[in-house]
Amino acid sequence: MPRTGGEQRRTTIVAEAIHQFGRDGYKGASIESIATAVGVRKQTLLYYFSNKEALLEACLQAAGERLGSELAAALEGAETYWDRAEAVIHGVFGLAAEWPEFPMFIREAARLGPSAFDRFAVVLDPLRRRAIDFLQAGMDTGEIRKQDPAMLLFTLYTAVVGSLTEASVLSAVVGADSGRASLRRREREVLLFVRAALRPAE
Amino acid sequence: MPRTGGEQRRTTIVAEAIHQFGRDGYKGASIESIATAVGVRKQTLLYYFSNKEALLEACLQAAGERLGSELAAALEGAETYWDRAEAVIHGVFGLAAEWPEFPMFIREAARLGPSAFDRFAVVLDPLRRRAIDFLQAGMDTGEIRKQDPAMLLFTLYTAVVGSLTEASVLSAVVGADSGRASLRRREREVLLFVRAALRPAE
DNA sequence: TCAGTTGTCTACCGACCGGTAGAGAAGGCA
DNA sequence: TGCCTTCTCTACCGGTCGGTAGACAACTGA
Numbered sequence: 001m002p003r004t005g006g007e008q009r010r011t012t013i014v015a016e017a018i019h020q021f022g023r024d025g026y027k028g029a030s031i032e033s034i035a036t037a038v039g040v041r042k043q044t045l046l047y048y049f050s051n052k053e054a055l056l057e058a059c060l061q062a063a064g065e066r067l068g069s070e071l072a073a074a075l076e077g078a079e080t081y082w083d084r085a086e087a088v089i090h091g092v093f094g095l096a097a098e099w100p101e102f103p104m105f106i107r108e109a110a111r112l113g114p115s116a117f118d119r120f121a122v123v124l125d126p127l128r129r130r131a132i133d134f135l136q137a138g139m140d141t142g143e144i145r146k147q148d149p150a151m152l153l154f155t156l157y158t159a160v161v162g163s164l165t166e167a168s169v170l171s172a173v174v175g176a177d178s179g180r181a182s183l184r185r186r187e188r189e190v191l192l193f194v195r196a197a198l199r200p201a202e
Numbered sequence: 203m204p205r206t207g208g209e210q211r212r213t214t215i216v217a218e219a220i221h222q223f224g225r226d227g228y229k230g231a232s233i234e235s236i237a238t239a240v241g242v243r244k245q246t247l248l249y250y251f252s253n254k255e256a257l258l259e260a261c262l263q264a265a266g267e268r269l270g271s272e273l274a275a276a277l278e279g280a281e282t283y284w285d286r287a288e289a290v291i292h293g294v295f296g297l298a299a300e301w302p303e304f305p306m307f308i309r310e311a312a313r314l315g316p317s318a319f320d321r322f323a324v325v326l327d328p329l330r331r332r333a334i335d336f337l338q339a340g341m342d343t344g345e346i347r348k349q350d351p352a353m354l355l356f357t358l359y360t361a362v363v364g365s366l367t368e369a370s371v372l373s374a375v376v377g378a379d380s381g382r383a384s385l386r387r388r389e390r391e392v393l394l395f396v397r398a399a400l401r402p403a404e
Numbered sequence: 405t406c407a408g409t410t411g412t413c414t415a416c417c418g419a420c421c422g423g424t425a426g427a428g429a430a431g432g433c434a
Numbered sequence: 435t436g437c438c439t440t441c442t443c444t445a446c447c448g449g450t451c452g453g454t455a456g457a458c459a460a461c462t463g464a
């Protein structure tokens with residue numbers, strides 16, 4: 001009933017949709033429950049997004065932009081190789097801390113197939129290129145173990161996103177473990193792991 | 203229509219269900235489409251499994267047992283630290299090669315929450331303990347970098363399962379890349395990555 | 405003032421999904 | 435032979451979901 005104005009409604013709906021798509025999956029989340037959570041009828045949601053697919057598209061776009069700006073900010077003022085690598089990981093974990101469903105949504109986007117994931121990833125493409133150049137340069141100067149930089153980036157991605165999304169596995173492997181403290185432990189662990197993996201031989 | 207006998211039907215249905223649960227998610231896969239793929243009516247499926255949840259349970263159980271026997275076989279005859287670690291990774295990748303939906307199903311199980319994942323993991327608990335003892339022993343003798351062995355096992359899990367399930371990300375990061383050759387490349391990459399990460403400092 | 409745009413609603417439809425009820429065919433066994 | 439268990443089927447129900455049709459209110463600007 002309260003008319004909050006178009007743009008604000010849009011962003012509220014997108015935020016809630018990312019939340020529910022991440023938690024329940026694209027198929028598992030209904031536009032009705034998303035609308036209800038926002039305090040509006042389903043048909044109002046469909047006024048803003050002509051169908052469920054269009055809503056997903058808007059979510060992918062928004063998520064890409066949000067992560068992009070987060071990483072850009074994190075990279076500000078990071079100079080050395082380690083500063084930059086750590087800044088990226090810290091930035092992603094920071095985003096996950098304030099928005100727990102974000103990593104799950106990204107993983108769901110990947111699950112929906114390359115066409116969906118690409119719509120999220122296009123925004124991040126410049127960062128991807130920078131990351132690969134960065135890794136390559138580190139290998140050339142001998143600061144990073146020599147290997148295929150693109151495959152390395154992929155492996156780093158899986159390690160970071162995995163440690164953010166596989167909470168069920170975490171509790172099965174190390175026992176009950178949740179909350180902010182757990183997130184910090186995982187960040188520290190991933191950081192050490194990545195550092196060890198990048199280190200050149202002896 | 204053809205009566206193949208109870209036990210065989212059961213296992214066929216479970217295999218197809220793991221396939222579709224992995225591909226479409228638990229919610230996204232319907233018992234109707236699973237039954238149809240097996241060549242049987244939905245109500246026949248419901249004769250074997252009283253409801254969808256019971257079918258999931260059977261899938262989790264079967265998946266756990268299958269992975270357990272695979273890993274047990276892989277560990278046969280592996281003596282040194284590296285032989286054992288590599289055998290486990292190679293075993294998982296081998297299973298993924300002949301059964302592509304298997305890793306996706308495991309990830310879906312984890313997504314459904316700890317209660318579902320535990321039903322998969324209980325069977326593997328002895329292996330989990332062995333793995334942690336193994337890592338701890340390696341740290342004590344200085345062959346593995348010192349850290350929390352349980353957290354390390356978790357991180358290793360995410361790296362392996364991630365590289366098996368994030369195909370969409372792979373294609374976005376390194377370009378189009380699929381098939382057995384890609385799987386081999388990923389296995390090699392994960393192996394090198396893990397080896398580098400476990401190596402003790404200088 | 406009044407027409408047009410923007411935003412929210414009620415009411416409804418067709419499709420699909422999980423699950424129930426119960427008929428009936430095939431083989432084992434007395 | 436005839437009963438009983440095993441297996442598969444047709445038919446149906448209630449609920450949910452995505453999406454359409456269209457009424458109606460409120461703000462905007464000529």
